[in-house]
Amino acid sequence: xxxxxxxxxxxxxxxxxxxxxxxxxxxxxxxxxxxxxxxxxxxxxxxxxxxxxxxxxxxxxxxxxxxxxxxxxxxxxxxxxxxxxxxxxxxxxxxxxxxxxxxxxxxxxxxxxxxxxxxxxxxxxxxxxxxxxxxxxxxxxxxxxxxxxxxxxxxxxxxxxxxxxxxxxxxxxxxxxxxxxxxxxxxxxxxxxxxxxxxxxxxxxxxxxxxxxxxxxxxxxxxxxxxxxxxxxxxxxxxxxxxxxxxxxxxxxxxxxxxxxxxxxxxxxxxxxxxxxxxxxxxxxxxxxxxx
Numbered sequence: 001x002x003x004x005x006x007x008x009x010x011x012x013x014x015x016x017x018x019x020x021x022x023x024x025x026x027x028x029x030x031x032x033x034x035x036x037x038x039x040x041x042x043x044x045x046x047x048x049x050x051x052x053x054x055x056x057x058x059x060x061x062x063x064x065x066x067x068x069x070x071x072x073x074x075x076x077x078x079x080x081x082x083x084x085x086x087x088x089x090x091x092x093x094x095x096x097x098x099x100x101x102x103x104x105x106x107x108x109x110x111x112x113x114x115x116x117x118x119x120x121x122x123x124x125x126x127x128x129x130x131x132x133x134x135x136x137x138x139x140x141x142x143x144x145x146x147x148x149x150x151x152x153x154x155x156x157x158x159x160x161x162x163x164x165x166x167x168x169x170x171x172x173x174x175x176x177x178x179x180x181x182x183x184x185x186x187x188x189x190x191x192x193x194x195x196x197x198x199x200x201x202x203x204x205x206x207x208x209x210x211x212x213x214x215x216x217x218x219x220x221x222x223x224x225x226x227x228x229x230x231x232x233x234x235x236x237x238x239x240x241x242x243x244x245x246x247x248x249x250x251x252x253x254x255x256x257x258x259x260x261x262x263x264x265x266x267x268x269x270x271x272x273x274x275x276x277x278x279x280x281x282x283x284x285x286x287x288x289x290x291x292x
Contacts, residue, residue, distance in 0.1 A: 003223055004074045008217060015067065018112040018114055071083035074222065081160065085139055089108045091211060091223060092165060104135075111123060115138070117134060117136070119132070122138035130174070135171060137171065161208075165204035166203075167200075169201070173196060178196065178199070188259060190289030193261070194260065194261060195292065202284065204274065206278045206282065208226065209276065234271065240264070242266065243262060244264055270282070
């Protein structure tokens with residue numbers, strides 16, 4: 001996943017908020033730590049029901065907002081996580097404007113340390129998440145750095161933009177009325193929560209399949225076509241954060257009735273469905289439970 005170096009990415013509305021540099025990784029230990037970290041990274045979800053003993057940290061909250069500085073070109077986006085996310089916002093907004101009538105862009109907040117939201121504290125401990133009442137995506141890039149430093153290339157550029165695209169998928173669900181029509185009805189393999197997450201994976205895959213079509217004001221594509229290896233990495237990332245994989249890595253038994261996001265096989269398959277067929281194939285709510 002590489003931005004064209006001469007692409008203009010300075011028009012992002014992303015903002016930085018918070019203060020301090022919370023220490024990532026506190027409270028996560030024991031068998032399956034990498035899987036737990038990845039699950040939080042890709043879902044921003046409290047997983048205490050799946051993996052008991054996980055504590056959520058957070059540094060200081062508050063702080064004002066500021067622009068993402070020195071983020072003007074694709075070369076900047078290839079160098080820095082925060083700029084990559086801000087640049088990804090431009091491509092995602094352009095994509096969804098063409099895909100959805102009446103689309104309105106969410107706010108993207110790059111979290112520095114931690115900050116309060118209407119959906120709880122956003123930090124590198126909670127991972128990226130979408131807050132529906134604010135129509136805002138929150139991401140702390142230090143979490144990507146933690147995974148890259150401790151677990152090699154687990155959180156590479158494509159994985160980061162897949163995460164962002166997944167959260168954008170939740171925004172689309174919100175403004176399209178899916179969240180109102182299919183409210184949370186508990187856990188389980190056929191739950192609305194699982195269907196919601198699989199659809200967001202499908203939406204993310206659809207964008208990855210079309211990402212070279214978004215261009216800056218000069219007609220320069222923001223992104224180069226992903227390589228087969230990068231696509232394989234994205235699919236692997238989707239598999240890694242399946243509920244069944246997390247449960248196995250935590251040392252427990254697989255319990256589908258506690259699932260909130262779907263199995264590894266489902267997350268991979270729905271990402272690939274979006275990638276190959278586009279958003280029109282992403283209605284997970286129309287699929288019988290046995291076919292999810």
